[in-house]
Amino acid sequence: MLEALVITPVKNALENTLETIKAIQRTESTVSYFVYDDFSDKDVSQTLFAEQSKLGYNYIHLSALTNTPSPNYHTVLIDAQKKAIQLGVPLIIVESDVVVKPHVFKSLLSYISPKTGMVGAITVDDTRTINFPYLKFKNEKEAVIKTSRSLSFCCTLLSLDFLKTFDFAELNSEKDWFDTIISEKSIESGFENYVLLNTPVLHKPHGSRPWKHLKYTNPLKYYWLKFTQKRDKI
Template identity: 55%
Template sequence: MTEAIVITPVKDSPTTTIETIDAICQSDYNIEYYVYNDFSQKETRQMLVEAQQQLNFNLIHLEDITNTPSPNYKLVLEMAQTMAIEKRKPLIIVESDVVVKPDTLRQLIQLVNTKKDAGMVGAITVDKQGNYNFPYTFEKTKSDKTIETSHSLSFCCTCISLQFLEKFSFKELSANKDWFDVTISRQSKKAGYINYLAKGIEVLHLPHSSRPWKNLKYTNPLLYYYRKLIHKRDRI
């Protein structure tokens, strides 16, 4: 019997995507894994098809479901939430620039099952040197503790409890936004749950691999915000 529904939304970035998928498929826990291909280029689609033949995951091409251009994160979350509730399982989101360890998903599920007041539990992200990196650079002290956090949890590698999934419908998310980790983190607290950051569960994060233009936020912030405004990108 599976212990959780795990999803990865994919938009190109084939190199990091295959690392993400392969690592999840090496998990030491029994999961049900879905990869959502959000209108990637033909080469990425073919890579996913070939990977599915070798690895144990379910592949969904959003172009077979909707005509809405990428990003379709709201649709992915709605579909995943419906599935998790029907199967009575927590939902774990692992984005396509994150590499987990074999025991990462098991540890997240065990934390959610242990902390009955949990709305969300996030694994902390690190770079290749093991330093905390985006989006958790606000954590300055290395630790293996699991802490309550008032900050929003990123969806880099985060488990959403079944009780919270049943409390807040993702259909209520704004269609005018692209990303929803901030909104859902706030809704979790609004519903009376606690969000936890698991500093003892580290995952490798290679930020913005599928959206390299976002690195301008650090190298040329004026240009980043100009493009964000003009092209209506990255609406949070």
């Protein structure tokens, strides 16, 4: 029986993306998996299209859904929400700079209750140390945390009940990223959000958006690009 719809939004970063996909292929859960290609370079798109049968995912090039230049997370979320509701299963987002272990989806799914809105897996580096974007939880001692703070979409489950409550088409399409506002909407809708510190996933920060490393190596250039090219609108 199908347990979840899993999606990975992709923009280039082919090596990281393939590592993410191969890890999901080894999941212990029964899932339907879609990779959304947000106008990657031609060679990346061709590879992702060619590998879908071998690696067990459904490939969607966003030109089939929109002609808006990337980033198109809004379009991805709207389409994925519709698919999850039609299938009658929760949605799990795994970004293309994250590597999951086979049991991770089962762990996320085990925390679904009528009150559950979102469940996030804690992100760690190669040494299993909590890293971005969950540094705010690094001093927590509990294995599972109920939180009103925002969850990242690195590896996060959105329950079917929550998906039926809030239409992602209502999100501000001028923004680029939606994890903060969707986390807030879950709480506002009467649901509870959780972070699982006992379910780590490997996160390579900004591996899906390499230009963001400029924030640390060349902050002046980062903020110049952010404001002149209107990038990274939260």
